[in-house]
Amino acid sequence: MESRQANKNMSENNEYKRRINAVLDHLDRHYAQEQNLETLAGIAHFSPYHFHRIFKAVVGESLYKYIQRLRIEKAAHQLKYQRQKSVTAIALDCGFGNPASFARTFKEYFAMSATAWRKTPDQRFSKNCKEQSNSWQKSNLSSMYIDPETNHSQWNLDMLTRKSVTIEIRNLPEIQLAYLRHIGPFKGQQKKWAQLFDRLMTWGAARDLVSCPGTQFFTLFRDDLKITEFEKFKTDVCISVPAGSKSDGEIGTCILPAGKYAEAYFEIDADEYQQAWDILYSDWLPGSGYMPDNRCAFEEYLNDPNQHPQNKHCIKIYIPVIPA
Numbered sequence: 001m002e003s004r005q006a007n008k009n010m011s012e013n014n015e016y017k018r019r020i021n022a023v024l025d026h027l028d029r030h031y032a033q034e035q036n037l038e039t040l041a042g043i044a045h046f047s048p049y050h051f052h053r054i055f056k057a058v059v060g061e062s063l064y065k066y067i068q069r070l071r072i073e074k075a076a077h078q079l080k081y082q083r084q085k086s087v088t089a090i091a092l093d094c095g096f097g098n099p100a101s102f103a104r105t106f107k108e109y110f111a112m113s114a115t116a117w118r119k120t121p122d123q124r125f126s127k128n129c130k131e132q133s134n135s136w137q138k139s140n141l142s143s144m145y146i147d148p149e150t151n152h153s154q155w156n157l158d159m160l161t162r163k164s165v166t167i168e169i170r171n172l173p174e175i176q177l178a179y180l181r182h183i184g185p186f187k188g189q190q191k192k193w194a195q196l197f198d199r200l201m202t203w204g205a206a207r208d209l210v211s212c213p214g215t216q217f218f219t220l221f222r223d224d225l226k227i228t229e230f231e232k233f234k235t236d237v238c239i240s241v242p243a244g245s246k247s248d249g250e251i252g253t254c255i256l257p258a259g260k261y262a263e264a265y266f267e268i269d270a271d272e273y274q275q276a277w278d279i280l281y282s283d284w285l286p287g288s289g290y291m292p293d294n295r296c297a298f299e300e301y302l303n304d305p306n307q308h309p310q311n312k313h314c315i316k317i318y319i320p321v322i323p324a
Helices: 002-030 037-044 048-059 063-081 087-093 099-110 114-119 190-206 273-287
Strands: 138-141 153-159 162-172 175-183 217-221 234-240 252-256 259-268 290-292 297-301 313-323
Touching (some): 002 048, 002 175, 002 252, 063 099, 099 114, 162 273, 175 217, 273 290, 273 313
Antiparallel strands (some): 175 234, 259 313, 290 313
16 A cells, blocks of 8 residues: 555656646746746646645745746856847846846845856856866867868867867757756766666657667756756756657656757767866857857767777767857
């Protein structure tokens, strides 16, 4: 009897997570708009009365605090990369009714003004990113050139003690994804990530949604590592599924938006992911003529490291970009 009740509670908990994740996905797309409690509760298929409590239990913070934090962190991201855009324009675009309320909220959250943040945008949660070894120091970044076969913009980045990294601007199609969401720290979580992918694959295979070859494996980063605290950081472990696939239980579905992305291929060790990301953001992006937009950056996994002769992780990193 106790076992049946435990299974029932687990099933309900997974269903609640999927429903709340649908609300989080909605807010990621529409955070700047005025939010209505009844509408959000309807997305989750809860009554407004119960929705507040369930949202806080799943996410770890109240609905109001989550929306306020999401808006202020989106604004911080724009201040960091869209330097030609005024502070007032960013405030209004991120859902704040007036510059005064934005200035007050921003200073409460970051302990500095928006103008000061723009000058030193990386200091808030630098503890999230530990200092890396210098084995990936930049040696030389080539000028941009057009690949004659693909007509895509490309750069070659020669790295000390590493082979050349090619960065390419590509227009990607829309991709339907099934995902499991993780909220909290993710560094050093290879075992947990493997478990999440196993659960996704088991779910997809049982519904004939998995093909080999064909199925792609991704991790989507819903927040900015240098802005959002690790404890609140949202990460989606994903597999590609056929268009129109439906969510079920703890598994959610979403669309990876089409558009322009910077793509870089790496063969790395398990502890070199952060260094690979730093190459793109620190070495390539500033002089590329591009800046990130509000879509998610993500990783695509191309192999099983256990099957690689040197246990290397073959990955592609994608950053959504628009002209600077």
